Amino acid sequence: MSAPNPYLDDLSKGIIKENPVFRMLLGMCPVLGVTGYFINGLGMGLAATAVLIASNVVIAALKNFIPPQVRIPCFIVVIATFVTIIEMVLQAFQPVLYEALGVFVPLIVVNCVILGRAEAFASKKPVLRALVDGVGVGLGFTLALGILALVREVAGQGTIMGPDPESAILLFGQGFQPMGLFGQPPGAFIALGLLLGLTNVIFKKFNI
Amino acid sequence: METLLSIIFIYILVDNFVLQRFFGICPFLGVSRKMETAVGMSMAVIFVMTMATLVTWLLYTFVLVQFNLEYLQIVTFILVIASLVQLVETPLRKISPTLYQGLGIFLPLITTNCAIMAVALLAVREEFAFIEAVVFGVAASLGFSLALVIMAGIRERLELANIPDVLQGSAVTLITAGILSLAFQGFRGMLTL
Numbered sequence: 001m002s003a004p005n006p007y008l009d010d011l012s013k014g015i016i017k018e019n020p021v022f023r024m025l026l027g028m029c030p031v032l033g034v035t036g037y038f039i040n041g042l043g044m045g046l047a048a049t050a051v052l053i054a055s056n057v058v059i060a061a062l063k064n065f066i067p068p069q070v071r072i073p074c075f076i077v078v079i080a081t082f083v084t085i086i087e088m089v090l091q092a093f094q095p096v097l098y099e100a101l102g103v104f105v106p107l108i109v110v111n112c113v114i115l116g117r118a119e120a121f122a123s124k125k126p127v128l129r130a131l132v133d134g135v136g137v138g139l140g141f142t143l144a145l146g147i148l149a150l151v152r153e154v155a156g157q158g159t160i161m162g163p164d165p166e167s168a169i170l171l172f173g174q175g176f177q178p179m180g181l182f183g184q185p186p187g188a189f190i191a192l193g194l195l196l197g198l199t200n201v202i203f204k205k206f207n208i
Numbered sequence: 209m210e211t212l213l214s215i216i217f218i219y220i221l222v223d224n225f226v227l228q229r230f231f232g233i234c235p236f237l238g239v240s241r242k243m244e245t246a247v248g249m250s251m252a253v254i255f256v257m258t259m260a261t262l263v264t265w266l267l268y269t270f271v272l273v274q275f276n277l278e279y280l281q282i283v284t285f286i287l288v289i290a291s292l293v294q295l296v297e298t299p300l301r302k303i304s305p306t307l308y309q310g311l312g313i314f315l316p317l318i319t320t321n322c323a324i325m326a327v328a329l330l331a332v333r334e335e336f337a338f339i340e341a342v343v344f345g346v347a348a349s350l351g352f353s354l355a356l357v358i359m360a361g362i363r364e365r366l367e368l369a370n371i372p373d374v375l376q377g378s379a380v381t382l383i384t385a386g387i388l389s390l391a392f393q394g395f396r397g398m399l400t401l
Contacts, residue, residue, distance in 0.1 A: 025237060025378050029322040033230035073290055076319070080283040087282070103329050106282050110320040112234055185228045186393060189386030196379035197372075204374070 007132045014136030017208055020113045021144035022199045027113035030104045031145055032188040037162050041149025042142065043097045044104060047086050049138025052114050053131060054082045056122040060130035063123050075118040076109070083109040096164070113141055152191050156183030212343050214399050219347035222398055225323050226355040227389040232323030236356055237381055246360035248307045250353030252296055254346070257324050260289050261345030264328040265338060285328045290319045323352055334401075358388060 020026045030048065035041040055078050059066075066074045087105050090098040098105060108114070117137055122130040153159060154171060158178040162168035170176070181187040225231045232253075239249045264285050272278055296318075301308045318324065327348045331341040362384055371380050 026234070028233035028237065029230050032233060072319070073287065076286050076290060077283060080286050084279060084282050088279070103326055103333065106329055107231075107322045107325055109282050109286055110322045110325045112320050115320050181390075184393065185230065186386045186389040188230065189382050189389055193375070193379045193382030193384075193386060196382060197375045200374045200376075200379065 006129065010129055010132045011136040014133060014138070015140040015143065018137075019140040019144060019199075020116075020137055021141060021148075022196060023203075024113075024116075026116055027111045027141065028192075029107065030111065031148060032185075032192060034101055034104050035145060035149035035152050035188060036156065036183055037100070038146065038149045038153045038160055039162070039164075039167075040097065040100045041145040043090075043094070044101055045138075045142030045145040047090065047101075047105065048108050048111055048114070049134075049142055051079065051082045051086055051108050051111075052117060052138045052141075053134035055079045055114055056117055056130040056134035057127055058082075059118045059122040060125060060127045066123070071123065072115075072119070075115060075123070079114055079118070080109045100163075113137065148188075148192055148195060151195065152182045152187060155179050155191070156181070156187060211340060211401070214401060215340060215343050216347040216350075218399050218401065219344060220351040220354060221392065222395045224351045224355055224392050225326070225348045226352055227385070227392045229326070231326040232321050232352055235318070235321055235323075236352075236359065236385070237378065240356055240359040240363055240381075243357070243360045243364060246356045250349075250356055252300075252318060253321065253323070253352055254349040256289070256292050256296055256318055257327055257349035257352070258342065258345045259292050260285075260324050261327050261331050262342050263288050263292070265331050265336075265341040268332050269338075281329075281332070285325060286319075289324050289328070293319045323348065355388070359385065362388070 014020070018024060021028070021031055027048070030044050034044045055075070058078050059075055062074075062078075083106060086108065087098075090101075090105060117133060121133050125133070150160070153162060156178055157163075158172050158176045159168045159170055179187075182191055219225065223229060226233065226236050235249055235253075239245045267284060267288065268278075268281065272280060272284065297308075327345050331344055334344075336344055359381075363381065366380065366384065375383070
């Protein structure tokens with residue numbers, strides 16, 4: 001056994017042990033709001049990951065220059081800057097996704113996961129570790145969004161890769177009657193609640 | 209007048225901010241364990257949300273649009289909200305330390321309450337006039353409070369219920385929220401703007 005590698009640990013804990021959605025219950029608004037379709041969930045996860053990585057790196061780099069009394073406003077300005085950039089990029093290159101995500105794109109700025117990592121990790125650790133932490137937590141967030149979106153799309157629409165009819169794959173053929181509930185708001189809550197129960201079982205079984 | 213009344217009705221019941229639009233889920237799950245904190249949180253949100261809509265609308269219309277600075281929208285709005293939260297927090301700590309203790313971490317976290325940012329952004333996106341925007345802010349915050357208070361009532365009773373081991377905690381709260389949301393689906397389509 002070699003000495004424990006802090007980078008590997010930073011990377012993996014965000015994905016499983018401290019998964020922002022399944023374990024920490026942070027950043028739930030986009031998790032519930034955009035997971036009607038797999039593509040939207042994935043897009044939202046990646047956009048938030050990009051902001052998280054960028055803000056983690058910048059905040060870790062600036063940690064010695066930010067006065068501790070006004071650190072939260074400073075963090076928020078950094079995060080808001082990157083959210084503005086991501087919003088413009090999405091609007092320019094992914095207009096369909098941008099429309100589908102709607103107001104949840106600017107709302108990345110108030111995602112507790114990002115501010116939480118800035119406060120708890122990036123503001124205390126070196127740049128490289130903050131980067132790895134951003135990647136790990138971002139992947140964990142994207143994973144959770146992807147799983148929930150997949151469940152909701154398969155159950156609620158009977159497709160994968162919708163809503164665009166050209167890319168949508170009908171899983172159960174034409175005669176399938178989807179469970180509309182899972183496409184609707186109540187279904188989001190119920191599906192996430194059941195998924196949390198399932199992850200609880202898995203975590204308990206493997207003693208994580 | 210008709211528009212104002214429909215805005216109130218829509219954003220309290222039909223398009224409830226928490227249960228139908230998924231804004232402000234973190235405080236909804238976080239402070240709904242006890243009725244007392246839920247009511248306190250609702251008060252803080254009602255105040256901050258109304259003020260935030262008012263200030264951000266004026267800033268957006270009379271400063272950002274005038275000078276073609278719309279791209280600064282996110283930065284400006286979040287700073288306005290953060291200052292407003294500070295404005296509530298400081299007197300509350302002096303006036304009611306018990307309530308301050310009860311709200312705990314969630315008071316500074318109102319800054320990252322998506323519901324407040326969402327109201328500010330949507331008021332601009334939906335192109336509401338000034339009065340409409342303010343009424344929208346009030347209605348959205350009342351909708352938030354309604355959901356939060358109902359949820360707190362349910363969770364106080366849920367404490368005594370016999371819940372399967374794996375669903376303890378957040379899982380059963382989310383499923384309860386889903387059933388509550390299902391009830392609010394009954395209002396769906398009653399009114400649109």
